[in-house]
Amino acid sequence: xxxxxxxxxxxxxxxxxxxxxxxxxxxxxxxxxxxxxxxxxxxxxxxxxxxxxxxxxxxxxxxxxxxxxxxxxxxxxxxxxxxxxxxxxxxxxxxxxxxxxxxxxxxxxxxxxxxxxxxxxxxxxxxxxxxxxxxxxxxxxxxxxxxxxxxxxxxxxxxxxxxxxxxxxxxxxxxxxxxxxxxxxxxxxxxxxxxxxxxxxxxxxxxxxxxxxxxxxxxxxxxxxxxxxxxxxxxxxxxxxxxxxxxxxxxxxxxxxxxxxxxxxxxxxxxxxxxxxxxxxxxxxxxxxxxxxxxxxxxxxxxxxxxxxxxxxxxxxxxxxxxxxxxxxxxxxxxxxx
Numbered sequence: 135x136x137x138x139x140x141x142x143x144x145x146x147x148x149x150x151x152x153x154x155x156x157x158x159x160x161x162x163x164x165x166x167x168x169x170x171x172x173x174x175x176x177x178x179x180x181x182x183x184x185x186x187x188x189x190x191x192x193x194x195x196x197x198x199x200x201x202x203x204x205x206x207x208x209x210x211x212x213x214x215x216x217x218x219x220x221x222x223x224x225x226x227x228x229x230x231x232x233x234x235x236x237x238x239x240x241x242x243x244x245x246x247x248x249x250x251x252x253x254x255x256x257x258x259x260x261x262x263x264x265x266x267x268x269x270x271x272x273x274x275x276x277x278x279x280x281x282x283x284x285x286x287x288x289x290x291x292x293x294x295x296x297x298x299x300x301x302x303x304x305x306x307x308x309x310x311x312x313x314x315x316x317x318x319x320x321x322x323x324x325x326x327x328x329x330x331x332x333x334x335x336x337x338x339x340x341x342x343x344x345x346x347x348x349x350x351x352x353x354x355x356x357x358x359x360x361x362x363x364x365x366x367x368x369x370x371x372x373x374x375x376x377x378x379x380x381x382x383x384x385x386x387x388x389x390x391x392x393x394x395x396x397x398x399x400x401x402x403x404x405x406x407x408x409x410x411x412x413x414x415x416x417x418x419x420x421x422x423x424x425x426x427x428x429x430x431x432x433x434x435x436x437x438x439x440x441x442x443x444x445x446x447x448x449x450x451x452x453x454x455x456x457x458x459x460x461x462x463x464x465x466x467x468x469x470x471x472x
Contacts, residue, residue: 136461139442141306141389141415141454144337146374153377159369162188163359169369173376177330177343180379181322185351186343188372189363192217192305195329195344197225198357200266202350203299203326206231209262211252213239215275217303218268229361233262241410242273243281246288253296267293270303272310275444277410277418278393278452280310283320290324300324305331305342309414312386326350335386335415336378337455341371382455389415392453392462399466405430407447417451418444430472437468 137143146154160166170188178186189195196218200210210226212219214236218226226232235252237244254261267289272278293300302325304310311318321328327346332338344354358364365371390413397412400419407420421427427443434441442450453462 135438135440136457136465137440138451138453138457138465139440141334141452144454144456146337146339149381150337150374150377154370154373157369157373159367161366162368163364163366167367167369167372169372169376173372174343176376176379178345180318181328181345182319183322183328183345184348186345187351187354187358188365188368188375189342189344189358190340190365191333192303192329192331192342193222193225194358194361194363195342196268196301196303197222197229198344198354198361198363199301199327199329199346200226200232200268201230201357202353203266203301204230204232205263205265207233207262208265209233209235209254210266210268211235211237211244211249211264211298212268213237213242213244213270213273213276215239215242215273216268216270217274217305218270220275232265235262235264240276241279242270242276243279243285244269244289245285246292249289249292249298250296253298264296264298266299266301268301268303270305272306272313272414272416274305274416275418277412278306278309278414278416279411280314280413283314283316286321286324299326301326302328304328306334306414308383309335309386309390312383313390313414332375332378335389335454336375336382338374338378339371341375343375385455386415388459389453389455389457392457392459393417393451395462395466396451396453396469399469403469403472405472415453417453418448420447421449422447433472434468439465439468
C-alpha cells in the first residue's frame with residue numbers, strides 16, 4: 135500500500151530502532167533522562183535559542199505556547215487555515231480561554247499589513263486584547279507553501295511596534311528550511327517561540343519540541359505538567375528524534391521532488407481542477423467532473439494508494455520517507471490510466 139495520507143504515517147527504520155534501543159534513559163519529569171536532555175539542548179542550539187522542551191505532539195507544543203503567551207480574554211491573530219484553529223480541537227478556547235481573529239491569507243500565509251489591520255484598539259474595553267500572532271510554516275492546508283523570510287521579518291516589525299508576541303507553528307519547518315535554503319538560527323532570531331515536529335517529514339514515531347527563552351521554557355514545563363504531558367523514560371522517543379535530526383534532514387529534497395512529479399501527472403487530467411503551488415511535500419488538488427474527492431480517493435484505494443479527501447472537492451497527498459521513487463512511478467501510472 136502506498137500511503138500518501140500524511141507524513142505522520144512513517145515507521146522507524148532499522149537504524150532508528152537501533153538508536154532507540156541504545157538510548158540511556160531516566161525520569162524526564164525529574165529532569166534525569168539524558169537522551170531527552172541532549173535532544174532539548176541540541177534543538178535549542180540548532181535555532182540559536184536558549185532552551186527547549188520535549189512533548190508528545192505538535193498540538194501540545196502549540197497549545198503550551200499559546201497558554202504561556204496569553205491570559206484568558208486575549209486574542210490570537212492567525213490565518214483561517216491555521217492548524218492551531220482548524221485541527222487542535224478548539225484548544226485555544228479550552229486551554230487558554232482566548233479568542234481568535236482570523237485572516238484570509240494566501241495559501242495559509244498572512245502579511246504584516248493584514249496583521250496590522252487585525253490589531254484591536256487596546257483602549258476599547260469592548261474588544262479582546264490582541265496579544266499573539268501565530269504563523270504556520272509550511273502551511274498544511276495551504277498545500278505546504280512556505281513563507282518568504284522577508285515577509286516574516288515584516289510581521290516581526292509589526293509585532294514589535296504593537297507589543298505583540300510572535301509564535302511559529304513549525305510542524306513542517308524543516309521542509310521549508312530545505313526548500314528555501316534557509317538557516318534555523320535566522321528563525322530563532324525572529325520568533326518568541328517555535329514549535330517543531332520530528333514525527334512528520336523527519337520520520338520519528340512521536341515527538342515535538344517547543345523552543346524559546348529559559349524563562350519561557352520553565353513556564354512551559356509547568357504547563358506541560360498541567361496538560362498531562364510529563365513523560366517518564368521518554369529517552370527512547372528522544373533518541374529516535376535525535377537520529378532523525380542527524381540523518382533525515384537533507385533527504386526531504388526527495389519528498390519535494392516526488393510531490394512535484396505527482397502534481398505534474400495530475401495536471402494532465404481533465405478531472406483535476408486547480409492544484410495548490412507545490413513547494414514542499416504536500417499536493418492539494420481540486421477534483422471536478424466525473425469524480426468527487428470521496429469517489430476518487432476510493433478509486434485510489436482500490437489501486438493500493440491511500441489519499442485523503444480533505445473536503446468535498448479537494449484531495450491531499452503527502453510524500454514522506456516511506457514513499458519510494460518506485461511507489462511514485464506506480465502512482466503516476468494509476469493516475470495516467472484514470
